[in-house]
Amino acid sequence: MNSVHREAVRTARSIVVKIGTTALTTPAGMFDASRLEQLVDAIEARMRAGSDVVIVSSGAIAAGIEPLGLNRRPTDLATKQAAASVGQVALVNSWNAAFSRYQRTVGQVLLTAHDIAMRVQHTNAQRTLDRLRSLHAVAIVNENDTVATNEIRFGDNDRLSALVAHLVGADALVLLSDIDGLYDADPRKGNARFISEVANSADLDGVVAGSGSRLGTGGMASKLSSALLAADAGVPVLLAAAADAAAALSDASVGTVFAARPDRMSARRFWVRYAAESSGTLTLDDGAVRAVVKQRRSLLPAGITGVSGRFYGGDVVELRSADATVVARGVVAYDTAELSTMLGRSTSDLPAEMRRPAVHADDLVAL
Known part of the structure; x- marks a missing residue:
């Protein structure tokens, strides 16, 4: 053996x-x-x-x-x-x-x-x-x-x-x-x-x-x-x-x-994927799902169609597709209230202090 x-x-x-x-x-x-x-x-x-x-x-x-x-x-x-x-x-x-x-x-x-x-x-x-x-x-x-x-x-x-x-x-x-x-x-x-x-x-x-x-x-x-x-x-x-x-x-x-x-x-x-509790959920459009899962890219506000839960910058959240399938987990950069005002908006349309990714690729783990 x-x-x-x-x-x-x-x-x-x-x-x-x-x-x-x-x-x-x-x-x-x-x-x-x-x-x-x-x-x-x-x-x-x-x-x-x-x-x-x-x-x-x-x-x-x-x-x-x-x-x-x-x-x-x-x-x-x-x-x-x-x-x-x-x-x-x-x-x-x-x-x-x-x-x-x-x-x-x-x-x-x-x-x-x-x-x-x-x-x-x-x-x-x-x-x-x-x-x-x-x-x-x-x-x-x-x-x-x-x-x-x-x-x-x-x-x-x-x-x-x-x-x-x-x-x-x-x-x-x-x-x-x-x-x-x-x-x-x-x-x-x-x-x-x-x-x-x-x-x-x-x-x-x-x-x-x-x-x-x-x-x-x-x-x-x-x-x-x-x-x-x-x-x-x-x-x-x-x-x-x-x-x-x-x-x-x-x-x-x-x-x-x-x-x-x-x-x-x-x-x-490992902590993000397996150990951390999820504080909320971000729902992604199909393009964002492909970018996150297939291309391992950061998640931008433009690709987010909905948020749920009460979270703050630095919390771990689940990323879900339109059919509610969990496709990734990551550390979110904004709190619920901030991110809710950014949904679907291009980075260029946002104030300078809000142009960083919602979830950076380095803090994101596809499932």
Whole structure:
């Protein structure tokens, strides 16, 4: 199963390892510290081989179930947040205890989708993670379930791990759960074909991905989406079973590998495309759509037929075609009120201070 893409994962000097909830729990759904210790053994071996490792760990809610006397994973938001509050303490203590066997210090970094979406918080999170690594501490990243609501959450730690991989400039992302790789259908139902490598979109023809288990929020659909997100940003991805962590983190000989795009996306363009919240929408005429998507040109007010939402200069907005299809995202130069007075007008007809593009090509990412 050797390939240039597996070699990229095997030789990566900086990696993000995402641990799914099912990798840290018993079949009954209870948190199991011994499973975590086995994963730490494999991660420690990779670190001793010379790689920096950032861990994105699920399991906070599961770790809070037993201490709170619950008999199953909660479904309402308030109890989930309460379980996460208790479970985050137990989870990071377990990581700390496991790594202390190797005289390593861990640091906890709790993030919400809002932290990644807002440029200042995004930069602060990046700085914190970079500093932890420079101080030789192991960063344990998790979504801050105690304050995240359904409206502002990542939805699962798979997506969070893809965002973190780009945030820290990782050379590879390894997704570990109870799934040993990508199949074209649910392998539990039989007649599913294992896919060892995804080099391009053609390798995904006919693939049907399902949702998550009762213990976690992910699932194959989530993992596939997140793997493609990271790969599109230039980060190779390995999807493997936690039971195969030793092999996944040593020679990358197991699981499914996703090839990265040849050129790594810049941090700013990645933030615009994947991380930032959209504050509004610009509707474009057909000519502007062609200029933005095909020619990678700046968006001028003359090509905008409508605006919606409340945004300010420097916010990220969606660019839509006449049929409401999102064709790009970008950083808008004007606020809603200003831009509303400029729709369809030629640049030469505008005051000098309003002749810059509505969205500059350098701040625009076609989808």
